[in-house]
Amino acid sequence: MSQPLIDLKNITKSFDGTVVLDDLNLAVAENTFVTLLGPSGCGKTTTLRIIGGFETADQGQVIFDGEDISKLPPNKRQLNTVFQKYALFSHMNIAENIAFGLKIKGKSKSYIQDKIKYALKLVNLDGYENRSVSSLSGGQQQRIAIARAIVNEPRVLLLDEPLGALDLKLRQDMQYELIRLKNELGITFIYVTHDQEEALTMSDTIVVMNQGYIQQMGTPEQIYNEPENAFVADFIGESNIVPGIMIRDELVEIFGARFACVDKGFGNNKPVDVVIRPEDIDLVDPSAGTLTGVCTHLIFKGVHYEMEVTTPDGFEWLVHSTDLCPVGQEVGIHVDPFDIQIMNKPASEDEEAVGINE
Amino acid sequence: MSKKILAAPYLLWMAGFIIIPLALIVYYGLTDKNGAFTIANVASIGTPEHVKALWLSLWLSLVSTAICLVLAYPLAMILRNRGIGRGSFIVFIFILPMWMNFLLRTMAWQTLLEKNGVINGILSLLHLPTQSLINTAGAIILGMVYNFLPFMVLPIYNVLCKIDDDTINAARDLGANSVQTLLRIWFPLSVPGVISGITMVFVPALTTFVISNLLGGSKILLIGNVIEQEFTRGSNWHLGSGLSLVLMVFILISMAVIAKYDKNGEGSAF
Amino acid sequence: MSRLRRFLKRTWQDFYLVLIMIFLYAPIATMMVLSFNSSKSRTQWGGFTLRWYTDMFASRNIMAALHNTLLIALLSALISTIIGVAACIAINSMKTVPRAIVMGITNIPMLNADIVTGISLMLAFIAFGISLGFQTILIAHITFNIPYVILSVMPKLKQTSRSTYEAAMDLGAGPVYAFFKVVFPDILPGVLSGFLLAFTMSLDDFIITHFTKGAGINTLSTLIYSEVRRGIRPSMYALSTVIFLTVLALLIFTNFVPRRKSEK
Numbered sequence: 099m100s101q102p103l104i105d106l107k108n109i110t111k112s113f114d115g116t117v118v119l120d121d122l123n124l125a126v127a128e129n130t131f132v133t134l135l136g137p138s139g140c141g142k143t144t145t146l147r148i149i150g151g152f153e154t155a156d157q158g159q160v161i162f163d164g165e166d167i168s169k170l171p172p173n174k175r176q177l178n179t180v181f182q183k184y185a186l187f188s189h190m191n192i193a194e195n196i197a198f199g200l201k202i203k204g205k206s207k208s209y210i211q212d213k214i215k216y217a218l219k220l221v222n223l224d225g226y227e228n229r230s231v232s233s234l235s236g237g238q239q240q241r242i243a244i245a246r247a248i249v250n251e252p253r254v255l256l257l258d259e260p261l262g263a264l265d266l267k268l269r270q271d272m273q274y275e276l277i278r279l280k281n282e283l284g285i286t287f288i289y290v291t292h293d294q295e296e297a298l299t300m301s302d303t304i305v306v307m308n309q310g311y312i313q314q315m316g317t318p319e320q321i322y323n324e325p326e327n328a329f330v331a332d333f334i335g336e337s338n339i340v341p342g343i344m345i346r347d348e349l350v351e352i353f354g355a356r357f358a359c360v361d362k363g364f365g366n367n368k369p370v371d372v373v374i375r376p377e378d379i380d381l382v383d384p385s386a387g388t389l390t391g392v393c394t395h396l397i398f399k400g401v402h403y404e405m406e407v408t409t410p411d412g413f414e415w416l417v418h419s420t421d422l423c424p425v426g427q428e429v430g431i432h433v434d435p436f437d438i439q440i441m442n443k444p445a446s447e448d449e450e451a452v453g454i455n456e
Numbered sequence: 457m458s459k460k461i462l463a464a465p466y467l468l469w470m471a472g473f474i475i476i477p478l479a480l481i482v483y484y485g486l487t488d489k490n491g492a493f494t495i496a497n498v499a500s501i502g503t504p505e506h507v508k509a510l511w512l513s514l515w516l517s518l519v520s521t522a523i524c525l526v527l528a529y530p531l532a533m534i535l536r537n538r539g540i541g542r543g544s545f546i547v548f549i550f551i552l553p554m555w556m557n558f559l560l561r562t563m564a565w566q567t568l569l570e571k572n573g574v575i576n577g578i579l580s581l582l583h584l585p586t587q588s589l590i591n592t593a594g595a596i597i598l599g600m601v602y603n604f605l606p607f608m609v610l611p612i613y614n615v616l617c618k619i620d621d622d623t624i625n626a627a628r629d630l631g632a633n634s635v636q637t638l639l640r641i642w643f644p645l646s647v648p649g650v651i652s653g654i655t656m657v658f659v660p661a662l663t664t665f666v667i668s669n670l671l672g673g674s675k676i677l678l679i680g681n682v683i684e685q686e687f688t689r690g691s692n693w694h695l696g697s698g699l700s701l702v703l704m705v706f707i708l709i710s711m712a713v714i715a716k717y718d719k720n721g722e723g724s725a726f
Numbered sequence: 727m728s729r730l731r732r733f734l735k736r737t738w739q740d741f742y743l744v745l746i747m748i749f750l751y752a753p754i755a756t757m758m759v760l761s762f763n764s765s766k767s768r769t770q771w772g773g774f775t776l777r778w779y780t781d782m783f784a785s786r787n788i789m790a791a792l793h794n795t796l797l798i799a800l801l802s803a804l805i806s807t808i809i810g811v812a813a814c815i816a817i818n819s820m821k822t823v824p825r826a827i828v829m830g831i832t833n834i835p836m837l838n839a840d841i842v843t844g845i846s847l848m849l850a851f852i853a854f855g856i857s858l859g860f861q862t863i864l865i866a867h868i869t870f871n872i873p874y875v876i877l878s879v880m881p882k883l884k885q886t887s888r889s890t891y892e893a894a895m896d897l898g899a900g901p902v903y904a905f906f907k908v909v910f911p912d913i914l915p916g917v918l919s920g921f922l923l924a925f926t927m928s929l930d931d932f933i934i935t936h937f938t939k940g941a942g943i944n945t946l947s948t949l950i951y952s953e954v955r956r957g958i959r960p961s962m963y964a965l966s967t968v969i970f971l972t973v974l975a976l977l978i979f980t981n982f983v984p985r986r987k988s989e990k
Contacts (some may be wrong), residue, residue, distance in 0.1 A: 134477045149627075150629060152628075152629075154593075171628065171633075172625065172628040172629050173628045173629070173630075173632055173633050178625070178629055178630065179625070179629045181622040181625065181626055182622070183620065183622060184624075185622035185623045185626040185644075186623075187623065187626070187641065188648075189628070189645055190643045190647070198627070198630050198632075199630035199631050200638075202630060202632050202636060203653050205633055246626075246630070247629075247630075248631060250631070265554060322658065373660040385718075459815055459816050459819045459908065460816050460819065460820070461816070462812040462815050462816040463812070463813050463816030463817060463820075463827075463828070464815065465809050465812060465813075466809050466810070466812065466813035466816075467813075467828070467867065469809060469830075469868070469872065470831050470872075471851075473847060473850065473865060473866075473869040474831060474834055474869065475831070476850055477843075477846030477847050477849060477850035478834075478842075478846050478848055479796075480849040480853055481842065481845065481846045481849060482845060484849060494967060527746070527770065530742065531742070531743070531746055534739045534742065534743060538739075548977060549747075549750075549927060550750070551979070552927075552973070552974065553750055553751070553754060554926050554927075554930045555926065555929065555930070555969060555970050555973040555974075556753075556754050556757065556966050556969070556970045557930065557932075557946055557947060557950060557966055558930050558931075558932055558947065559932055559950045559951055559954070560757055560950060560958075560962065560963070560966050561753050561754065561757075563757075563958060564752075564753030564754070564756045564757045564760075565753055566768070567753075567756050567760065567768045568752065568753065570768070570769055572769040572770075573769055574769075577751070599728070602749065602753070605750070606747075615854075624950060627902060646923070649946055653944075655837065656837075659837065659838075659839050660839060660840065663839035663840070663841045663842070664841075665841065665933075666932060666933065666951075670954065671870075680841055682840065683845070684840060687845060687848070688936065696845065697845070697849070699955070700841070700842050700845055700846075703841075703842060704842060707837065707838055707839055707842070710837065711833070711837050714837070719778065
């Protein structure tokens, strides 16, 4: 990778004695869509605010394009923010809101006019120049907040849960809108959310955070298919996390049954955690199953059925399938080798702390 | 529907003790002792003595309003940014002095300002020339600022508290420095509180007769003193009412300004 | 921003806050000191005494004025709270236009000059044939207190959702029962602060009382005003000190004790 555009080095931040970020390192490449994903209180918003300059890290540096900007106030940073509740200026109309940053920079009137027109077109709100902020819906206000930020031609756009206040349908529309904007503008987006689906849909890179640590960083596919620990597996999508024993390379034993897999290098007869996504479990005839169990729960979800299959050891397997298995019926469980994801057990207390809390 | 009946005592009360009394002032102000219509009472504001009192009142109240604003705005800013107690504590600090009687509080300034008073005592300790402070226009302004400062601080503080931190952050984010943020975001968004504060200081300052009585000696007459004397000593209620009507013009202007700039009652003090 | 600059800014702000506090409380401190001054002069310290405190209790007209002041403050705050809360409920269910008119009238006594309110009430009492005395002071105080109650209660009432009231009705409560069990607890903080504000305003009022009191009756304010020319008895300082410290103690108690409870 060439020199990253933003490089956070050893960032530590605490509020009132509570450590929110602990020695965090994160590099963001130019022209990527990076999502900071995690439950509330994981430090994702604090990270964003440190990049934006609204918080100062207790320790560590923020490097922007090779320069240390840790001590620069927000108004001197070449990046712009879209705030959670939009933070539009209610005493100005839409055009004045968008023009704010440009006027501060002393741009010419005609330049500003052109930019307003361009930005409104970009967010599909042409002709809204003279409307008041309060006359706009939540989704429209959000677009204006984005327009207000991008007219300043920032190299990085920071977005703090910008879709959080919108309803489902609008949120989905805005997701596509944001992807389109990013591609048209060719700038870096750093996006904060707690919504895993949003993160999977939009990102080039996802950074999963919990309790001030980065749990895993990778493409959406990597995060979803190859979670590195139980927290990531549990937080991204639904999954069955079961204890297993790695008999040898490419063979794992779960509840006494042996499954072929594709993972190597965990050693022989080592305890591991095994992640199997509900949609990767095939329900087969009991005689053909690696494990057998009884269906104890069945809900129709539209796209598929959601079932719970209880195996004799008492574990309830979550299964998503278009095949129906009535409650009470015995059924076999089969999993293809490449659908099994092996993870190391947490080795120390420290790693345990980054696991699931609930 | 039955809920509307609950407003009846209030509406009757307001009609009987607000609307009718104000109508009576208009009636008295526009009639002479025999009940005949006249504008002489109102026109008497034009006599040199009254013009002088009115000008002095306007001047002193404008100056003290300006001083209150200059003192209160940074104060409200500091209190808001420190997030002190969010509401109750700050109201507490500014309401508390009201429990010490208004007259006594003002009288206490006599003690502080007098020729042999506390302030001059401190000055002479420091070998500085003593000042004549009491019975001056300056003493009246001080009394006004002292008594009415809370009415400027509270509405501004309340309106500043309603401004979201992220609105300020957004301005900074878009490149505005502290001064630009102050001028383009803080000031315009706090206009309702400022306007409400200005009227809440200006109106009582313009019409006071007590502060001028206590701190200005008997030489300085404000329009409030003139009206008060018409009612308590001169007994020309028609003249007093006529002059009150003149005052009410200023009050009505203030109300109109409030209605224009503070439509949602955002700038209310309490 | 560098640490030094932030430190300087904070220090400067603290300095400013302290100056304002001195400005607000210096006269009050002065009065408290004078209440222990054995010299009658306001500018000379003649030694420590508690004489003014014993004098105060012995003085019949101070005690009568105190009695009137407290009674009027209490009654006017109570009555204006009842009328005000009832009015709020009704106003809240009004349509936009009548509501705006009523709220406009409510603002009149708050924005109007005290001297005009006082004079207008005096003219009205005389026109109605009500003799000036205790009852006229009380009516006048209720009049200027109601708006404070309404302005305190109204925002709280707007915050309470209609649905809780409707839910109570749905569960079989009558309107009155539903109000007192469901809505009233929600608006209680507003009602209490309205009451307290009304009580304070009544206690501190001089101008309106001055015009509506008639002869032969005094509140503390009017008694003090009548003594201004002759020189104020130090017992007045003593009395004010007692009132001030009582209120301070009460407010500290009510402000800090329940907070701990609600933080559970």
